[in-house]
Amino acid sequence: MKEKIRELRQKRANLIQNARGVVDRAEGEKRSMSAEEETTWNSYMTEIDKIDKQIEREERMAALEDTLTGATHEPVGQSGDPKGPEQRENIHPTDREEYRSAFAKKLMDGNLANLTVEEARALAVSSASSGSNIVAPQQWVTQLIKDLDNAVFMRKISNVLPALTTSDSLGAPTLDADVDDADWTTELQTGNEGSMDFGKRELKPNPVAKRIKVSNKLVKFSSIPIEQLVRQRLAYKFGITEEKAFMLGDGVAKPLGIFTASDNGIDASRDIVEGNTATAVTYDGLIAAKFALKGAHVQNANWIFHRDVVKQIMKIKDNENRYILDPNSAVADKILDRPYYMSEYAPNVLTAGNYAGIIGDFDYYWIVDALNMEIQRLVELYAETNQIGFIGRKETDGAPVLKTAFARIKLGA
Template identity: 50%
Template sequence: MSTRLKDLREKRGRIVTDMRGLLDAAGGESRDLTAEEQERYDALFADQERLGEQISREERQQALDRRMAEEAVRSEQAPVHPAPESREDRANPTPDGAYRAAFARFLRGGTGALAGEELRALQAGADVDGGYLVPPQQFVTELIKAVDDQVVMRGLARTFQVPQAASLGAPSLDADPADADWTTELATGGEDTAMKVGKRELRPHPLAKRIKVSQQLLRQALIGPEALVMGRLAYKFAVTQEKAFLTGSGAGRPLGVFTASDNGISTSRDVATGNTATEIRFDGLIEAKFALKGQYWPRARWIFHRDAVKQITKLKDGEGQYIWRQSVREGEPDTLLGLPMTLSEWAPNTFTTGLYVGLLGDFQHYWIVDALSMQVQRLNELYAETNQVGFIGRLETDGAPVLEEAFVRVTLA
């Protein structure tokens, strides 16, 4: 762990200790927090939340620094004149330095900035008539990784690629056979009528975003147009996918874990017992944890909005111990009832009767399916009056919970 990360974690730990001191003082006197104490507690909570975000950013930056250093080493070792392309190479363009340089020139100046050979290379396997160019393979890999870093669900779920198919289908056991029969040596038992086999199908849906960049910035940006476009598109696609994977309707977009559906997680997996109409309670979290089979616990984790965590930080078990514990080691998340916890800004945070306020599950049973590679289109003339260039990013993705018993939703009574 770096010195900066260590200092941030220690500072956050001291703030959490101060928060618990306020709660313990009020609890020892059998009273609620005073208005002044509540204001102080809220300020401390905001401080530790801010530090938690700084810790996450620092960890992501260190991971990015390591990847960039590895990439620099690979670039130095790459041959100046790559081997002749095969048909497979043209379907999946090479990530060599010359290809990346040509793609960067395309972002700066469009097709006019390219020589004939470079243009033909960039157009390999792309929709030439539509003006699309396929980014170099390394560019696409970096973009997907940036999405992983910014989107909680992509880092937890199981992902599939379907470059040659319109959808991904998987057989499902919708109902088990009935229990075996006690019988005699020569008998075969009764015929089973309970077992049902079905299919889960995920069909990637189109997702697109358009951004505008000034011509001057493209010429002068120190980070280069490739990194600039990559960063902004990564953020825009990340936010949209995160919302859909959590609360999407499943109609023309992914089906979210917080959406009640017979095609995903039905209301039979909602647990409200122990909670009130406006608050999450310790008993409610206990009920939710034990509504999930123990076999799922090793990979299970909670997802809450930070407003929900603010309530949870005040909860104690029967022995007076706080059930929420902040992480103290690099790469480890905060825990709740012994299971890791993840925050998302797009998890539900309306505390009203019957609404969802959290979820516990094994997210390897949430499947994400991506189709083909991302495409980037440059719009040279559309924004010429404002001296800007447009870029359109497109991809196709779908997602859904495929096994509902692997999840349980925390619901208010």
């Protein structure tokens, strides 16, 4: 698995190099890229996106396979299956040997009268009452086919505080106005008088919930652990709901996002327009954003962009005509020497006045929970429809607590 991921990363690096070669040729001849070159460059970018998804898929599949340890990867219901009668109860009816035998006979002569009693009974479990609707036998594997999950990373880089247990909210004092610097004076003087002004930041976890229903028959006969999968998907969907709010939330009954201008979080004074055009982030704009932070914050800062913006940044060169994203360097996954993350929920509409990314010290994005995710299993409520219900619940809040720890990249007018 690790070897395959390494191969994919090397293939990605080669594609990036090829794409840059296309741009280099046009710039070396001091001209714009031709239509053919644009098509070639875009094809490289498409292939790079595919490989990025493959890498994420391989990494997630490795994790999922660990959780599915013990689930069979062999077709069920085969002749000579060593499973005892009790284990065979969980085999889907169309996977039983009796059904396979009956199905084969039906295909050969179409006469149900030639079936044994056991074969006829087996065939009836998946047919209409007359036994006339025949269902082909199936084999199942434990691998689930689904679209690639989006990245969820904000909790990894932010300051996640201990869950609340004795109160409804978390308050933290803020130093809104600091005392002036000390004065050079004489032995008997005390310097000019100064005062400090304090305020408070409050986080109040908000409830979030989801209810789903699953067929009892599916839970009983499926060859994959449906109940375990339901719990995993609920956990992921709660993570995605949080991620969206940490990015774009308005702070009303939900977290306050980093891309929402607010006096309670990051206000408009932290929007950096300098150097950017109305449709693109520039090298000068990135420099201006990075150094809008104080030195201590820069050392701990991360960038966040949508992948569409990263694709645009990949074309940018520094003042020495070098690409600022070099796949062959030791800082291939960094921009201006700081790591970057890609989020599907970051802004990607590159028009005048819109946000295009952010850099910040995410130790100053605080997340607090009052209720860790809980899942309740409902058996009786949906008994009439032969279903099982699952309710997931959680309470959480999040917000930037120090605006000067962040700088948002904004496109020019």
